[in-house]
Amino acid sequence: MSLMHYTRDNMAGLLRGHDINPTHQRIEIAHALFSRQEHLSADQVMAIVNTRHSETSKATVYNTLKLFLEKGLVREVIVDPSKVFFDPNTTPHHHIYEVDSGKLSDIDAEHVHISGLPPLPDNMVTEGIDLIVRVRRKA
Amino acid sequence: MSLMHYTRDNMAGLLRGHDINPTHQRIEIAHALFSRQEHLSADQVMAIVNTRHSETSKATVYNTLKLFLEKGLVREVIVDPSKVFFDPNTTPHHHIYEVDSGKLSDIDAEHVHISGLPPLPDNMVTEGIDLIVRVRRKA
DNA sequence: TCAGCAATCTGGACTTTGTCTAATTTCCGG
DNA sequence: CCGGAAATTAGACAAAGTCCAGATTGCTGA
Numbered sequence: 001m002s003l004m005h006y007t008r009d010n011m012a013g014l015l016r017g018h019d020i021n022p023t024h025q026r027i028e029i030a031h032a033l034f035s036r037q038e039h040l041s042a043d044q045v046m047a048i049v050n051t052r053h054s055e056t057s058k059a060t061v062y063n064t065l066k067l068f069l070e071k072g073l074v075r076e077v078i079v080d081p082s083k084v085f086f087d088p089n090t091t092p093h094h095h096i097y098e099v100d101s102g103k104l105s106d107i108d109a110e111h112v113h114i115s116g117l118p119p120l121p122d123n124m125v126t127e128g129i130d131l132i133v134r135v136r137r138k139a
Numbered sequence: 140m141s142l143m144h145y146t147r148d149n150m151a152g153l154l155r156g157h158d159i160n161p162t163h164q165r166i167e168i169a170h171a172l173f174s175r176q177e178h179l180s181a182d183q184v185m186a187i188v189n190t191r192h193s194e195t196s197k198a199t200v201y202n203t204l205k206l207f208l209e210k211g212l213v214r215e216v217i218v219d220p221s222k223v224f225f226d227p228n229t230t231p232h233h234h235i236y237e238v239d240s241g242k243l244s245d246i247d248a249e250h251v252h253i254s255g256l257p258p259l260p261d262n263m264v265t266e267g268i269d270l271i272v273r274v275r276r277k278a
Numbered sequence: 279t280c281a282g283c284a285a286t287c288t289g290g291a292c293t294t295t296g297t298c299t300a301a302t303t304t305c306c307g308g
Numbered sequence: 309c310c311g312g313a314a315a316t317t318a319g320a321c322a323a324a325g326t327c328c329a330g331a332t333t334g335c336t337g338a
Binding site: 160162164165195196197198199202220221 | 286287288289290296
Binding site: 025056058059063 | 315316317318319324
């Protein structure tokens with residue numbers, strides 16, 4: 001899986017595997033995210049998908065990204081107040097955010113350990129833990 | 140300090156101590172944040188400050204919050220893609236975010252330990268570490 | 279006191295991100 | 309080939325935040 005080629009055909013399989021009907025637009029959007037393995041905003045996805053000629057509408061890009069999110073195909077990363085990033089890496093990991101450049105990169109969660117968090121009330125469940133290291137280029 | 144009353148007069152002192160010229164509007168905004176000790180969005184601040192009759196413009200609220208941020212008087216909490224929260228607590232601490240209700244609360248950082256983070260490149264410095272526990276009400 | 283100057287504040291136009299809707303297109307089973 | 313469900317579309321709309329040019333405020337020094 002980690003070595004697979006992110007061809008459009010493989011995208012169709014990936015989508016089906018996540019219970020998503022693989023339409024032309026959905027394949028293109030998945031391909032944009034997975035072939036790059038980068039964090040992209042909705043805007044960026046739209047730009048990539050419509051490079052040649054306008055093919056996919058804004059509404060579809062937003063609908064599709066939300067669908068991918070619900071189906072667990074991508075993850076949402078909230079670091080910049082002005083836009084949300086979508087992350088094709090759904091394995092447990094954290095993020096480093098370069099404040100000046102806006103560059104976002106992954107930290108594997110395997111070696112990171114977080115201890116001492118207070119217990120949650122009984123009626124609550126953890127949905128996820130986001131750890132973001134904000135860094136800046138030294139002066 | 141932790142036991143002080145957040146009177147408007149004390150706000151003026153607080154602002155001066157952070158190298159901020161204490162104007163009427165700035166005092167009101169600081170008072171809104173510090174007397175409540177809550178996480179407020181710009182919108183909420185504006186609503187509070189203008190309860191009686193409109194006194195402070197949107198531009199001033201945004202300018203002032205940005206100024207407070209630069210001067211280290213408040214902290215920014217980015218958890219909700221649609222709005223930024225401002226946190227009058229600048230001591231090291233983390234956050235619990237209730238996804239459904241939007242409720243945000245503090246976790247004291249004193250007992251929380253994070254280990255195993257990879258070293259940063261030489262030319263980078265950490266500006267801060269944000270740890271957000273996203274929770275949901277059990278079904 | 280008061281003229282002058284810098285800092286601050288203001289309304290409102292504007293931008294950007296994202297949502298909504300009603301109408302169309304696509305796709306599939308029979 | 310037909311009919312309906314699922315998906316897509318354009319474009320209007322909403323909300324958060326920025327920007328600007330003009331008005332206010334409040335010193336400061338003569």
